[in-house]
Amino acid sequence: MAAERPVPTHEVTNQVPPVVGRDISTSPALLEGLRREGGGWAEDEVRALALLGNSETWQQAGRLANDHPPVLHTHDRYGNRVDEVEYLPQYHDLMRKAVAHGLHGAPWVDPRPGAHVARAAKVVAWGVADAGHLCPISMTYAVVPALRATPELALQYEPLLTNGVYEPALRAPQDKGGLIAGMSMTEKQGGSDVRANTTVAVPAGDGSHRLTGHKWFTSAPMSDLFLTLAQTDAGLSCFLVPRVLPDGTRNAFFLQRLKDKLGNKSNASGEVEYDGATGWLVGEQGRGVATIIEMVNMTRLDCSLMAAGGMRLNVAHALHHATHRSAFGRRLVDQPAMTNVLADLAVDSEAASAVVMRLAGAVDRAMRGDEAERAFRRVALSVTKYQLCKRLAPHTVEALECLGGNGYVEDSGMPRLYREAPLISIWEGSGNVAALDTLRALGREPAAVEAFLAELELAGGADGRYDDALAVLHKELVDLGDPEDLQFRARRVVERMALLLQGSLLIRHGDHAVADAFVASRLAGDRGRDYGTLPSGIDTRAVLARAAVPE
Template identity: 50%
Template structure:
């Protein structure tokens, strides 16, 4: 999807697609001037020709790519295989691999289609809607991966705290370190609950359950935004639990720290995701209805959650020009309220209650390790996977 002039705004894509019949009259003349395309035989069978540059193409060793290209009818979605039907290598030039901040195990390339052979997927003017079906799946992935990484970092921090002694006691017995790690554990609990609920909505939608389909429109987006906002700070905090060695490549924390921002950027960067939440709420009232139903069983248990839900209801009545600059806050609060409600239903009572107080109440802090007074730290710490 991503081209130099537009990643978020894919409508600005300039890669062109023409049906093969239209290109046969000039049989690959332009391509033959190019050394790579000159090796291409005219493929048999119906198909289209794609010409253009894509600025980010991850996993370029894949056997096929979904891609967007302009047709006469509008932006279309195409499948571009690595080999044409007659077995020749398709005219996709890998120009260079990106030198990335992290995410090194996944190669990302700059590529050029030089009359590459492709087949359309879906109607030629419905490319965005078509490719979004794939994007919703990868957004679920981008919502889940940060939780997995946070869980790994938490495990590393807790293991280290148990083995490391300072000032006469293991770090795991020092009250302030316990508060920090318990707070990280709360974030993982909430992330796992929201991520699995989003995945369940996908399964329900696939079975034809309408309420789950409505939730599946909203939940991966909420979770992708919020888990990735929490991830990088979480990694820094977990790294610090290990002291100096946390910053050294011998521990896995440095790699997790570099990896942490990527799931926020791709498949829709933070702002774009929040604007998407507004779009879903405006276009699909059933999504919000399904969300209120999901939250209903948790009402009346913790004052902080009830108050936050009341604030949300008032905010949602605001006109679009008020909501747009507040889209991050709205998305964050929807995600946190749902996390709180899920924990109240599925985790021990103490965990759900302290999460609601720590994240939604007056004592909520943007920093990790600032739990409200009288928090059940020991109970939260028992939730960390061995």
Template identity: 50%
Template sequence: MNTDAAPFETHVVFNQPPPFPEGNLWRDDRVLREAVAREGGEAFATLLDGYGALAGGELYRLGFDANRYRPSLRTHDAQGQRVDTVDFHPAWHRLMELAKAQGVAGLPWRQPQPGAHVARAALSFLHHQAEAGSSCPLTMTHAAVPVLRREPALAEWAAKAAAPHYDPRDVPIAGKAGITVGMGMTEKQGGSDVRSNRTCATPLVGEGEYALVGHKWFLSAPMSDGWLVLAQAPGGLSCFLMPRRLPDGARNAFRLMRLKDKLGDWANASSEVEFCGAWARRIGAEGRGVATIIEMVMLTRLDCMLGAAAEMRMALAQALHHARHRRAFGRRLVEQPLMANVLADLALESEASTALAMRVARAVDAAARDPAEAAFARVATALGKFWICRRAPGFVNEAQECLGGAGYIEESLLPRLYRQAPLNSIWEGSGNVQCLDVLRALAREPQSRQVLLHELEQARGHDAGYDAALDALPPIGEGAVLVEAAARRIAASLAILLQAATLLRAGSPAAGAFVAARLAAPMPPAYGMLDASVAFSDILERAAPSS
């Protein structure tokens, strides 16, 4: 009989973990802090500390409303005029305002010093943990800047995309201090095969001006001030900036057809669009559309792996919080040996993903100064994008299972993370596209191949298991036959070796356990299969938030 309950009450609530606490996501993440310092971003530690507090507090709270109240398309106003606008909850606008102000979109362009890209990567990592959907327009706005800078006539666009200001009003950019930029690449018939695009760009009288007629199956961030799009000009597939508003204030000639009803990414909007003679300005030469936009794609792919690593980190933090407060069979869950094994294995995966993503961020940061780092970024971006994004959905599902049924309920953050996790593997080129890109780099770009092998060799001598796995790597050097059907196996092997090399060279306490768990043959098919001799408690102490 329950003597603690008042009359007519059926039970007393106990053994329930407290709500996930607000905190500082920067201070709570030792792995991230070490990685930022190691990769050259330590000068921005004060900025990151401030944003960590925002991400673990106000942004975290805002994320729930931004996803609960999804954006809606408004095609016409009360008078029947087309407006083609997207309405958002105020929480969305506050998320964007804070992120833009702190440099999640634009920091390296405004403060072009060594380490700025690493710091911006960390800002994106922190933001994505709190609310992933807003990362999409932030990423595209950030990544569009170097492309916009190629065209002198678009200097105002580039400056305002990088500016620390957010203005959601539907007005010409001349009246704004800051803007956002989206992108439209995919058409119904093409998907990742953008060279099959059929949208037609007809030259106008003005130099570099065109009229676009066609469609996009996915227009990312249809609420933006403008979009980078690919279309077929007389000289071939070309890159264009298509603004929402013309300089005289008139609406451009496009129609938002409908918003995509997506599995996740609910806070953000994606749409279908038709161009009805829309005005656009060409960027780069005709026929060089893919080459023009490739720098943007490298930056957005980096953010895909950062987003996947961030989702892992938040899922792990949620699982650890639950396991440290929930009791079963006389002990806290975190003290149960098998649960500790699962959590420690997740912690290894999270650390390796964060470390590799930040190593790639350093390569991107140094690319303009160091040809070797530029070559490394070329191949490592595709490797990291494939592997880290591939691992995220299973990781989040394992973290859900640590919470049991509570991890399947919308009051928890885990369902949102679970819906979000597959997106990064699809966006900016599917896994197959990334793996084929790796093969092309290995086969056609000697410097990318050489710097990758050098990076792996630099970790030799730290761990016998790593050395053996590196020796067993199939030939990828000059003259090696790289079979397309084996591209995933090659890319996965290289990505895991690269993660291990990054941890070993960093002197991470988790490196030995990661090598033993991931470079064994075969790699265990599920999490929680670490050798029983592994010091689970040490790994968990390193990974655990402070509260």
């Protein structure tokens, strides 16, 4: 007789339904900021892009692109140098979709007010699919204002950098329908100290220069164009270096190896050798840092956007899990200790969304000639880049813990978020670089400091706890003290500035419960050192209602 079929040893119960298919990357704070800062006309596209990014198709594309990282091929089978990076097709699909939606450069040619705000919200919405491909997308967006330092180069390349076409094959730039740009600054002996760079550029006699040197960290090395720094007789200067020259021949741009990174696996990062590579001067000789800083500022905005997006994903995953998982006779979300943790995470997420949309609005208005907004952006961007990117990693760790052992398993998606989290605190200047950049502005750009403080004053008088924290900052800024001691205190000063900016926005524009929780815990200090230590009396239910994932 046939053996009876074994009886299953268990039934699958108390497991969380998939979060795929839901809009988990937008939030009320993001959409409110989108409308407030002038980009409300793009709300339908932002919502659609968020749902698309979390669909089964695009979630699988992001997973595969990270599970199968790019591969470098330095030579072909015959021994010829080819210097090509092979990506999975899904990576190119992600790039193509991002470019089609204008995340790479559309605001530069879109005359509508709020175009940069709309693009910022779309970056957050689409980022749920994969973070790695957003690196070249961000650099392409950021290269345009820097390239405008040399109008003839901008005239030649800007239409292709802003066109909604992605063509990954290496060809002469003018033979392509659209271009992707990168940035190549870092050298092994200097790191953030780019003035220590040793790459040299010598005139070629035809209006171009020949660059020779080694770049230690160049992300997206298959991009079509790169802004790079090299020394000339006049000092450190900025150059535009194409992968393929106008006549169709390969430039002397050689890939040595790809970096084996902690995360951001879908995006290739490598070491590059210039051996007499052809480049064209961008901006004035000897003012390379001033020229390329326009690109750096824009990518710092995107770092902040990615931090806000990462926090939103953290809260969405943690809250979705706690809503559908039970323990000790109650749903996790109804357990007071877990409620405190989730609400604490949600407060940071909402504050992050509010501030990045304010920054996107400042960028949009600054690019349209508003000098007050340009001054505000100078300080607000550096303090926000410091604070949000620094907070993302512990925020991600806490969110992962909310899922317990399930969160430590790759299938949950949390380990990939965990590996991504530290990157943006390093990208475009680590925490110390961002903090010290703020100190430079405090000492050298009084108009920027005045614009920043004027923004903080807009919330004055609404909450005594906020007013007290603002008074402390005023006292610190009036007497900055000894420069060495100020550097020692840099992070404390910058953190306070960043938190006050977020608090100001929440008080003026945010939900009352979220603003109350933020001011009490972040500004008045009524909080422990870990997440989940909000004080009693906070309306955590209202906070979590704002953060809920649509069912």
